Amino acid sequence: MITDKKERVIEAAALSFSQFGFKATTMASVAKIAKVAKGTIYTFFDSKESLFSTILERTMKQLRQAADTAIQEEAAFHENIQAMLDAILGFRENHQLLIKMGQEAKELGTAEVLEILTQVERQILDYIKSVIMKEKAKGIVTKHDPELLAFLVYKIYIALISDWERQHEPLPKETISEIIRAQIH
Amino acid sequence: MITDKKERVIEAAALSFSQFGFKATTMASVAKIAKVAKGTIYTFFDSKESLFSTILERTMKQLRQAADTAIQEEAAFHENIQAMLDAILGFRENHQLLIKMGQEAKELGTAEVLEILTQVERQILDYIKSVIMKEKAKGIVTKHDPELLAFLVYKIYIALISDWERQHEPLPKETISEIIRAQIH
DNA sequence: AATTGACCATAAATCGTTTTTGGTCATTCG
């Protein structure tokens, strides 16, 4: 059955991309793990890139879901933003594929993978933006427009969590909350 | 006269490092430009690295000066912070050596140059911190401690100027001021 | 019609060779 094979290919590819990265994953090995011939993969996907895109899209969907469940209809705006950021960062830190992409970008520095990471960031920003817009529709007033606010909040959060810890003790959760909250007004 | 030769070496090295970067600058060419023998350089400096350090230190001194002159004793805190950040970024954008280091880090990605850039950033952060502490001594109250505030302000400023512009129209000066100002309280 | 895997062009890794480079030091020079 067609779907069965396609599923197997996706599963094998997801495993391999997560474990070895984009470059070190070969179509031959994906075929072998999926127990199909190499040619078969090309009946489902145009190229290695498009196969990868499918995996990435699936991962981004999971990320959106993780973020969605962190949001509570009745909670305060700033609490939701905070919870969502935690969920996103937690996901990023735990999901093997995104970790591997980060490593690969640093080690190999290929334009290809760099491009992928910008795309991931773009999608995360879009998601944050959509959350902000939903809150805005509920009547909350923000100082800046959603695009800028999403950008600000995300960049600051990353800076406080990742960059800061490269040279300092981790900041207490309350300090981070307070700073993020201050951006929202 | 000894100083004369040493000056020539420094001048030649500054030129070459700025123009070609660290790796592409050879001790032989520095010697040639400075019109000294290669061995002579080693009577003043222990290694290529230490020669480079001298140049970098000189550049950082200039940067501190540029920032210093941007600060007005009688101006408001947030105005001084803003003026100082503008001065630092302007300097970074105009000073050939720092530009070249940035390019080299991106292209070659060598640990050596990466290390240099972290050092530069560390120094800039220290400078901003010292400015904040001076203001604090004058009685201004800040919400966060100077190290954290310096970090926040600098990261946000860079994000708003450099990162934002990679995908958006530049932000109006007033917006940036407003955001930076909001961090200070 | 779906699937396969031998096949191909090209990209990437390998490896021996040559060139370049940072650094030294015996010799020269002022």
Added chain:
DNA sequence: CGAATGACCAAAAACGATTTATGGTCAATT
């Protein structure tokens, strides 16, 4: 005599020819 030189050296980097690995195709097979 001390400062300055540049031939010299070991090690690193650049080169280039050759081999290997890889993404993608397609005639043959199921």
